[in-house]
Amino acid sequence: MNRFTRRNFIKAALATFGGVLVSTPLQAMTRPELPSEVTFEHGVASGDPLQDAVILWTRATPAEGDKPAAPVKVTWELARDRQFADVLRRGSAETDLARDYTIKIDVQGLEPGTSYFYRFVGASEQSPVGRTKTLPAGGVEQVKLAVFSCSNYPAGYFNAYQLAAQSDDWDAVLHLGDYIYEYAADGYATERSAEIGRALPADNGGEILTLTDYRKRYALYRTDAGLQALHAAAPFIAVWDDHEITNDTWKEGAENHNEGEGDFFARRAAAVQAYYKWLPIRPPMGERHPQIYRSFSFGDLLDLHMLDTRVIGRDQQIDFAGYIGEDGSFDGRAFAAAMANPERSLLGKSQLGWLDETLEKSSGHWQLLGQQVLMGKMHLPAEIMMNFASGAKKKNPTPELVALKAASMKGEPLSDAQRARLEQRLPYNLDAWDGYAVEREALYRRIGELQKNLVVVAGDTHNAWFNHLKDTEGKLVGLEFATPSVTSPGMESYLKLDEEAATELARGMSLLVDDLQYCNLHQRGYMALTFRRDQVQAEWKYIDNILSTEYAEAGSHRVVHSLA
Numbered sequence: 001m002n003r004f005t006r007r008n009f010i011k012a013a014l015a016t017f018g019g020v021l022v023s024t025p026l027q028a029m030t031r032p033e034l035p036s037e038v039t040f041e042h043g044v045a046s047g048d049p050l051q052d053a054v055i056l057w058t059r060a061t062p063a064e065g066d067k068p069a070a071p072v073k074v075t076w077e078l079a080r081d082r083q084f085a086d087v088l089r090r091g092s093a094e095t096d097l098a099r100d101y102t103i104k105i106d107v108q109g110l111e112p113g114t115s116y117f118y119r120f121v122g123a124s125e126q127s128p129v130g131r132t133k134t135l136p137a138g139g140v141e142q143v144k145l146a147v148f149s150c151s152n153y154p155a156g157y158f159n160a161y162q163l164a165a166q167s168d169d170w171d172a173v174l175h176l177g178d179y180i181y182e183y184a185a186d187g188y189a190t191e192r193s194a195e196i197g198r199a200l201p202a203d204n205g206g207e208i209l210t211l212t213d214y215r216k217r218y219a220l221y222r223t224d225a226g227l228q229a230l231h232a233a234a235p236f237i238a239v240w241d242d243h244e245i246t247n248d249t250w251k252e253g254a255e256n257h258n259e260g261e262g263d264f265f266a267r268r269a270a271a272v273q274a275y276y277k278w279l280p281i282r283p284p285m286g287e288r289h290p291q292i293y294r295s296f297s298f299g300d301l302l303d304l305h306m307l308d309t310r311v312i313g314r315d316q317q318i319d320f321a322g323y324i325g326e327d328g329s330f331d332g333r334a335f336a337a338a339m340a341n342p343e344r345s346l347l348g349k350s351q352l353g354w355l356d357e358t359l360e361k362s363s364g365h366w367q368l369l370g371q372q373v374l375m376g377k378m379h380l381p382a383e384i385m386m387n388f389a390s391g392a393k394k395k396n397p398t399p400e401l402v403a404l405k406a407a408s409m410k411g412e413p414l415s416d417a418q419r420a421r422l423e424q425r426l427p428y429n430l431d432a433w434d435g436y437a438v439e440r441e442a443l444y445r446r447i448g449e450l451q452k453n454l455v456v457v458a459g460d461t462h463n464a465w466f467n468h469l470k471d472t473e474g475k476l477v478g479l480e481f482a483t484p485s486v487t488s489p490g491m492e493s494y495l496k497l498d499e500e501a502a503t504e505l506a507r508g509m510s511l512l513v514d515d516l517q518y519c520n521l522h523q524r525g526y527m528a529l530t531f532r533r534d535q536v537q538a539e540w541k542y543i544d545n546i547l548s549t550e551y552a553e554a555g556s557h558r559v560v561h562s563l564a
Contacts, residue, residue, distance in 0.1 A: 020055070020282070021093050025109035032092040036072035037063035038101075038122040042219060043228035046132035047236040047280030049172060051112040051297070054132050054235055056105045057280035058120045059222070060095055071096040075121040078107055082117045082129055093120075100215045102277045112137035113299075130232040133171060140299030144169055146234070147527040149176040149241065149372070149459025150485035153221050154185070154193035154200060156546025160486045160526045162226030163543060163553060170234040171298065174529075176459035176483065177241025177310075177372045179279070180217050182208045182256070189489055196547045207246075207256075209267055214274035222278070225549065231280075238279050239292055239306045241372040241460055245271040248431060250314040251348070268311070293351050295358055302531050303364030305355060307371040309433075313348015318430045320385070330386065339437055346373075346436040352443075359450055366531050367452045373432040373460045375440065376467025376480045377515050379425040384512075388428075397421075402508040409511070422512075429461070444471040447478060453563065454478030455536055457529065462490035464527070464540045466518040466559055479561055481538040483527035484520065487546045492522035518559065525554075535562040 038060040045057040060074045071094050078089040093103045103120070110116065113136035120127040136143075146164045164173070181188065185205035193199040204216040221227065242248055245268050248255035257264045268290070276287040285291045290311050296304040323335040338344075347355065359367060369375075383397040404418050414422075427434030434440075447454050448471065456469065456478060462485035469478040484490065492502040502522035510516050525542040537560045544554035 020104045020106050021091075022106045023089060023091055023108060032075040032090060033073050035074045035092070035122045036060070037124060038072050038074060039063065039125055040120060040122070040127035042222040043231055044118065044120065044127050044130040045231035045236065045280045046118065046130055046234075047238065048282040048294075049133060049135050049235040049237070049296070051135045051137045052110050053106060053108040054110065054116075054134055055280040055282055056107060056118050056130070056132070057103065057231075058127055059100070059102045059219070059278075060120065060122065061101060069097045072101065072122075074103065076103075076105055076118065077121070078116050078118045080116065082131075084117065084119070084129075088116070100219075100274075100277050104277075104280065106282065110134050113140075128228070128232055131168070132235045135171070135296060136299040136301075138299050140301035141532065143171050143298045143302045143531045145529045145531075146170050146173045146230075147176065147457050147459075147481075147483045147529055148173065148486060149483055150178040150462050150488040151221070151227070152178075152181045152189050152485075152488040153224070154181075154198050155189035155489065156196065156198065156487040156524075157549050157551075158224045158226035158486050159543050159546055159549065159551040160226070160524060160541075161224070161230040162549075163541060163551075164526055164528075165226065165229035165233040168233065172296075173230060173234050173236045174304075174306075174370050174457065175236055175238040176370060176457065177239055178243040178459065178485075178488065179238065179240070179275075180214075180221050181243045181488075182217070182246045189487075192547065207261075209261055209270075211270040211273060214271050215277070218274055218278040236280060237296060237304065237306060237370070238281060239308060239370065239372065240275055240310065242310050244275050245311065248317060249310050250316045251312060253316070255317075272311075293354065295362075297364065298531075299364075301364060301533065302366045302368055303362040304368045304370055305358060305362075307347065307355070307369060308351065309346050309372045313351050314346050315344045315436075318435050320426075320430065330382075339435075342438050344436055345439055346433060347439065352439070355443075356446060359446070359452060362452075365453060365533060366536065367454050368531075369454070369456045371456065371458060374429060374458050374465060374467070374480070374482055375433040375456050376465070376469055378428045378432070378434055378467075378513055380428050380509075380512055381422055382424040382426045383421060385426040385428060398505065398508055398512075402511055405511045432458075432460070441472060444469065444477045448475065455529075455531075456480040457527075458482040459485075462488045462524075464518070464520040464523075464525075464557070465516065466538065468515045468517060470515055479536070481527060481529060481559075484523060484525045484540065484542070486526070487524060490521055490524075497522065518557065520557065523554065535560055537561075 041061050042059040047055045060072050062072050073094045077087050080086040095101050095103045115133045119129045184207045185200040208214050208217050246254045246256040253264050272290050284294045292308050323331045381401050464484045465482035467480040506519045506521045523542040528539045530537040539558045541556045542554045543551045545551040
């Protein structure tokens, strides 16, 4: 039998984690090697905290004049205090062009529920100081999370990150995807990019397809001051959505992967490789594998399960357009048959089996699913959906239908035709769980059997939502809170609504969608989620401006749900 020495342990860890340096207590306070001349233009970050470990991250940009492919070394330090008077761990880390000069260190042997400070040091320059925190163990009274998604660089400045970075009590930041966008300089949400100083640079202004393209896009996004500030303030727990690869990704392709753009799987592999290098994440099966789903335990209060609803299991999306005839008629029977197909999956069999087993074994008082797309049943009257599908060429039926719904709720009599207008419904977003309804019902049924206190968080839509999650029998199985985008435009942009019209539509949707309790359709921001033993609180925080770094908080909305 081979002797399992510390050297062998590190070698095995490097093979498993794809080059992540693992630091154990045995390595504390080793004499670091002489560091290289580097700069730290992309800040620092930490992530994937455990009760005894956390990933530390930076990018060490070689000094001008150094050979581009030459390895560089930096010193890293972990301390109990921001001034580094009490340094607990110190070591060296090496990186090179193959890793895009990124560095990840898996610091192990830490204390649970403890804040630490860290930094990286080059020959003549020091990185910003970051704060991180391990997960709590044992009896926990409160967990506070910041939740984000959808940060599009050309659309504006990441002020929502900056606002959240002002708080120092986050246990973790959940990022639910669309951390970057793949579009070209004249693509989605770029209309004012040159005017506001957010145009994509010439050497990365095309649609990103290669490993070099993806790396450069991450490097650009990580120059944003707000993003750097939040990464330095708290550990991230992240998953990707579609735009880290390309729009409307599914397991064998994507809406925005077109002829002439090469092999989809080669593009996906490049995107995954860049993501793992640039995010402070501990890949469950190593940095060459697209499996990203994993769990985190916040003591006995909360178990968090981060899911992938995009890459490894999703069947291709159903498209309404495929069921609309040349005469504008809708083939409802064929559409219903496609929706009822029991083989259609969003998570895939392996991930669904893992989630089932994990939920069954989880002992946390709350179960939280961190995932990308809305799970709630967002069913709107068919008239509205057909109006959307036709490009809103006809008179908007929404005000009439809202009035009918309000009359119905007051007990006023409706004609058969009026009731039919309200009852004939279609899902508004087939890219979400509404397009995979059979699998959703199976998940709801399982949650009901396990009798778990379930909360789901989502991003993707660029708007804020609060849904009751109900099964086909109308039984409440959980709650869903969805975060608005950091900068990406929401429904107000798609429908060309001013603030007043968007606010009115939000009120109307809360009436027309049975399980929808709240939505905001026009503001950017983030969501704070606080778990206590007897309740969960969601608070949406909005900002007034993304077109410059000058901004103010522009209101908030709070929901508290108490357990019976």
